[in-house]
Structure formats: structure tokens, C-alpha cells
Amino acid sequence: MRASLLQIDVNDAETVESRRQRVASLVREQAGADLVVLPELWTTGAFAYEGFRTEAEPLEGPTYEVMAKAASDAGVWLHAGSIPERDPEGPLYNTSLVFSPSGELAASYRKIHRFGFDKGEAVLMGAGSELVTVRLPETVVGVATCYDLRFPELFRGLVDAGAETLVLSAGWPERRRSHWTLLAQARAVENQAYVLACGTAGTHAGVAQAGHSLVVDPWGEVLAEAGAGEEVLTVDFDPAKVADTREQFPALKDRLLGLDTPRRQA
Numbered sequence: 001m002r003a004s005l006l007q008i009d010v011n012d013a014e015t016v017e018s019r020r021q022r023v024a025s026l027v028r029e030q031a032g033a034d035l036v037v038l039p040e041l042w043t044t045g046a047f048a049y050e051g052f053r054t055e056a057e058p059l060e061g062p063t064y065e066v067m068a069k070a071a072s073d074a075g076v077w078l079h080a081g082s083i084p085e086r087d088p089e090g091p092l093y094n095t096s097l098v099f100s101p102s103g104e105l106a107a108s109y110r111k112i113h114r115f116g117f118d119k120g121e122a123v124l125m126g127a128g129s130e131l132v133t134v135r136l137p138e139t140v141v142g143v144a145t146c147y148d149l150r151f152p153e154l155f156r157g158l159v160d161a162g163a164e165t166l167v168l169s170a171g172w173p174e175r176r177r178s179h180w181t182l183l184a185q186a187r188a189v190e191n192q193a194y195v196l197a198c199g200t201a202g203t204h205a206g207v208a209q210a211g212h213s214l215v216v217d218p219w220g221e222v223l224a225e226a227g228a229g230e231e232v233l234t235v236d237f238d239p240a241k242v243a244d245t246r247e248q249f250p251a252l253k254d255r256l257l258g259l260d261t262p263r264r265q266a
């Protein structure tokens with residue numbers, strides 16, 4: 001299976017519309033890949049809080065339209081990263097869109113863990129509450145977004161729902177790049193799953209981005225890693241390796257504790 005992670009340079013100089021069109025062209029250039037992945041909030045930038053409101057769009061808004069067409073033009077599964085979604089009946093959401101090769105919406109995922117503690121995304125956006133998996137012909141994809149990476153229980157939930165390939169769209173800052181790489185490998189090892197982690201490059205809203213998108217195999221080996229700048233990271237991987245790893249080293253079968261485990265307080 002061939003995946004292309006598009007590590008987009010998100011900067012304040014380029015307009016949202018120009019970036020949308022530029023990214024659509026990049027997606028079209030990936031014809032031949034099975035899966036193309038974009039980063040989190042690449043229209044505005046994950047830290048461009050002002051833009052969340054001004055650039056928020058309905059689920060089936062301009063980014064949806066352009067990305068649905070790009071997916072069908074290229075004939076690829078497209079994880080189109082996330083958009084600031086305006087729900088007419090609720091708050092804004094950080095929502096990922098996944099399109100099939102015919103340009104149909106296969107899934108959407110509202111980010112569950114919002115970043116910023118008492119500011120930024122954590123106060124400007126609502127939290128999603130549903131885990132999302134998507135069945136591709138070759139593998140079952142589990143969808144997660146950026147800060148979700150710090151919450152292993154979310155990924156374990158995706159694995160329990162059948163996920164074999166964990167796809168993470170992100171806008172991760174350079175300042176915490178060591179966490180990015182370490183956590184991506186940890187999620188792969190503990191879940192015996194592929195991790196495809198696609199971040200942004202450049203600097204927006206004064207926050208330098210980490211870049212260094214990476215693909216990790218179910219044994220925790222980094223198969224490919226991008227540099228700091230805009231880059232298309234293409235990798236061929238064997239989805240059967242998930243079942244092989246889980247069979248040869250069946251640690252997942254040794255799980256003893258679940259949420260229903262009784263707890264005792266002293």
C-alpha cells in the first residue's frame with residue numbers, strides 16, 4: 001500500500017483560498033497512491049485562533065468541495081486533514097474529513113482532545129465524542145488529530161474498533177518535536193499498528209511548526225520521516241504486517257485491565 005503524507009507549509013503570507021487551491025493540486029499529483037494524508041487545520045493554521053471564526057465553514061463547505069474533487073481526480077483515498085467546522089446548531093469543531101476515491105465523504109471526525117488548556121482551541125471549539133474508523137480495501141484506518149496523540153486510551157479504543165493503521169493529522173509545534181516522534185512511536189508499539197503522522201511546516205501565528213511527519217511500523221520502526229520544510233513523504237508499507245506482528249508477539253492478548261476493572265480507594 002502506498003501512502004503520501006503532504007506536509008504543508010502553513011504561513012500567514014498565503015491566503016486560505018490560495019493554499020486551498022495549491023493543496024488540491026498537490027493532492028492531484030499523488031495519483032497512484034492509495035492514501036493521501038493532509039495535516040490539521042491547514043487552511044488557517046492550528047494556532048491561528050483568529051482564523052478559526054473567520055474561516056470556519058460548514059462541513060460541506062469550500063474545503064470539502066475542493067478536496068472531494070481532488071480525491072476523485074486523483075482516484076485516491078484522501079484524509080483531507082481538518083477544517084474549522086461551523087455547526088449551525090452548535091460550537092465550532094476541529095473536524096477531519098476522509099474521502100473515498102470517487103470523492104464521497106467516507107467519514108468525518110471531530111477532534112476529541114482540544115489543545116490549549118484554558119485558551120485557544122480548548123475554549124474556541126467544542127469537543128467531539130465519537131471514535132472514527134474507516135475501512136479501506138487494504139486496512140482499517142483509525143482517525144485522530146494532533147493533541148489526541150497524548151491520550152493512549154483513544155488509540156486503544158480505535159484498535160478495539162478494528163483499526164490497524166492510525167492516521168494522525170497535526171499542527172505540532174517545533175518546541176515539542178521530541179514528544180511528537182516519541183509519542184508516534186509509542187502509539188505504534190503499544191497498539192502494534194502503523195502510525196501515519198502528518199504535520200505542518202513553516203511558521204504561522206508566531207508558532208514554528210515541527211514538520212518531521214513520519215510513518216512508523218507496528219514494531220515501532222520509523223519507515224520514513226520528513227524534514228522541516230514542505231514535503232511530500234511517500235512510503236510503501238505492507239498492511240499484513242499488523243496481523244503478523246500481533247500474532248508473533250501477542251501482547252495485545254495479554255491485556256488485563258479495562259475501564260470496567262473495579263478500583264479500590266484507600
Ligand SMILES: NC(=O)CCC(=O)C(=O)O
Nearest residue numbers: 046115146147171173176
Ligand atoms: N494542535 C494541537 O493539538 C497542538 C498539540 C500540541 O502542541 C501538543 O500536544 O504539544
